[in-house]
């Protein structure tokens with residue numbers, strides 16, 4: 255029998271979340287607004303959910319966004335025919351063969367990439383996204399360089415190498431109520447007089463600033479605004495003060511294990527490495543087949559919730575590599591073999607566990623270890 259630990263990917267929940275996000279950003283469209291198109295972001299193995307599962311679940315997305323060329327190839331291999339956006343663009347000139355072969359839409363964020371585009375012999379022009387650095391200070395042209403980069407791409411349009419140029423930026427603080435004001439002003443300053451559509455919203459901007467997702471650029475000839483939600487599609491909230499459930503998002507990855515032993519621990523005895531937890535009374539402690547080598551955060555403190563038999567109980571003691579310990583004192587019917595939900599359906603949310611451990615849902619979802627068997631659930 256395999257070690258009892260499992261990551262269950264809920265395809266219906268992934269589909270539900272996509273529909274829900276689309277409904278959210280398309281609600282109450284005014285005459286001057288148009289329904290946004292959605293790039294479902296599937297980088298990092300679809301935030302730990304598996305590229306092939308994401309392609310299946312996000313069949314109704316308008317495009318998929320990622321950064322690894324092998325992930326793009328896997329999308330094409332399983333029949334994805336719609337656009338693929340490469341969020342970090344291409345890394346060397348030779349990558350343009352893959353860009354062409356797989357019909358990818360790369361982000362352009364450096365001048366040498368534009369040079370490589372100019373040197374490549376294209377069979378057909380490609381679409382590109384031109385990235386403006388509006389304050390994240392990661393990828394993108396600063397305001398002083400943006401117009402020149404655009405002009406160089408326009409020259410490549412005239413040369414038949416580039417088709418559409420879309421303006422994009424990525425917000426550093428879209429999870430904050432006023433977090434998009436300054437970068438948006440910067441973005442509009444550098445792009446509003448230029449032709450082409452736009453793509454600016456991640457999950458936080460799509461959900462908290464949904465008017466941005468709907469706006470139409472004056473010089474874009476009806477091109478929809480392309481939003482780029484990631485984390486919300488995976489049932490996790492981009493906000494520290496608003497839960498995923500408050501946006502009707504469903505958990506999409508359940509990490510579960512089993513009780514593999516039970517110890518009766520006398521009051522005053524320590525539990526686990528370093529005896530971080532000292533039993534305040536006689537206790538029944540369940541040993542669970544999940545540890546930090548499976549992706550459960552080692553920094554989870556005592557009293558982080560875990561799900562057992564549809565109820566929540568507490569993690570007690572330090573998480574070790576392959577096991578963790580939970581309080582079963584008030585759950586007498588729990589036995590060896592009883593399932594335990596670390597996060598997901600019928601357990602605490604991944605965001606709750608993340609918050610307790612001082613991290614974010616993104617990290618926990620991406621960190622589920624390859625040694626954990628993955629199964630797909632269609633309900």
Ligand SMILES: Cc1ncc(COP(=O)(O)O)c(C=O)c1O
Pocket residue numbers: 295341424455456457458482483484485486492
């Ligand atoms: C450029 C870009 N767009 C969109 C996203 C999706 O972000 P989120 O998962 O917060 O929705 C990311 C993720 O970091 C990104 O780098």
